[in-house]
Amino acid sequence: MTARVFIDGQSGTTGLGIQARLEAIPQITLAELPPAERKNPAAKAEILRSVDLAILCLPNAAAEESVALIASLGDAAPRVLDASTAHRVAPGWVYGFPELAAGQEDEIRTAPRVANPGCYATGAVALLRPLVDARLIPPDFPITINAVSGYSGGGKTMIVxxxxxxxxxxxxxxxxxxxxxxxxxxxxxxxxxxPIFVPSVGNFAQGMLVSIPLFLDDLPEKPQAAALHAALAAHYAETAYIRVLRPDNETRIEPESLNDSNDLELRVFASPDQRQAVLVAKLDNLGKGASGAAVQNLRLMLGLVD
Structure with a gap:
């Protein structure tokens, strides 16, 4: 089986990353518009009719325009994977985080419209959702999220x-x-x-850390850090890209070791004496935080073996 894929907005950081990954997949044929035709709705409609899946790597307003154009094609419309922010919480869209919960992979496989997660959100959701589901963190608990990303996440102007x-x-x-x-x-x-979310950018190209501090005795169950680790480990035990690791006496962590991968590492750092913990997610903001996640979702949507 060969699938035709069109990247709408392939000249941006995420689009280029997706293109490079897809060029290494023999079951994928990339359809391209000449640069002069990229803003021509008729030319775009023609290429959209010819593909199995369209990936949108566009600003929000442009993504919404492309989705409207795709909807106008009726039965000839391709499936859509949107890497913008425009549809991540929109009705009718499936959130493209396969590891989110039981059944999420199957929803992505069959969905006509999938929204790729944001990079920071990937780390935060990966840490929080299993602990909320396990009732170790109440849904209404006051959460603070701190994060740092490489400058590639800020787009062309920040990169320059x-x-x-x-x-x-x-x-x-x-x-x-x-x-x-x-x-x-x-x-x-x-x-x-x-939550209170405080993002930051550092003077390095790519890589990301997302951290969530917790006062353990303020949680209703007053859990040990080991219980947090166990809940995360159980949730991700069967996943291919997410690893739950023990800090092993580490007291520092850097953001770049997962660059150019689709991997995500989760750790629970803690002081048993102080009854405090810090949940930390490490990922590549251009990998599991963007292009890598998009290709993971694309493989599910097209039924390709990963």
Whole structure:
């Protein structure tokens, strides 16, 4: 079986990453529009009719326009995988995090429309959802999420700034507390109370750490850190890309060792004496946080063996 795939917005960081990964899959044929035709609705409609699946790597407004165009094609419309933020909590879309819960892979396999997760949300949801489902963290518990990403997550302008030497060594941002990933963290993390999310960017190209501090005695069950680890390990025991690791006396962690992979590592750091813990997710913001996750979802949607 050979499937035809069109990447709408392939010149961006995520689109280029997806293209490179798909070129290594022999069952995939990439359909392309000439640069002069990329904003021509008629030309785009023609290519969309000819493919099995369209991947949208576009700003939100452009993604919504492409989805409207696809919907207008009726029975000739391809399936859609949207890497933008536009449809992650929209009705009729399946969230593209296969490891989220039992049955999520099957939903992605059969869905006509799948929304690829955000990079920060991937780490936060991976940590929170199993612990909420296990009733170790209540849905309305006050949560603070801190995260740092490589500058490649900020798009072309930020990449140019950092690679030309004009970017800072480190900065917090989204301090209006309105980051675009918060709605999906709430929806798919199983939360009913909005968390405080403080993202940051460092002067390195790619890689990501997402951390969630916890006062263990403030949780209703007053769990040991071992119980948090056990719940995460049980949830991801059968997954291919997510590993739950023990810190083994580590007291520091760097963000880049998973670069160029689709892997995600989860750890529970803790001080038993102080009854405090920090949940940490490590991933490549361009891998499991973007292009790698998109290709994982595409394989499920097209029935390709991973």
């Amino acid at each position: 700034d950092f690679e030309s030497g004009h970017g800072p060594n480190f900065e917090l941002y989204a301090l209006d507390l309105e980051h675009k990933h918060i709605p999906e963290i709430v929806a798919y993390g199983g939360l009913t109370r909005r």
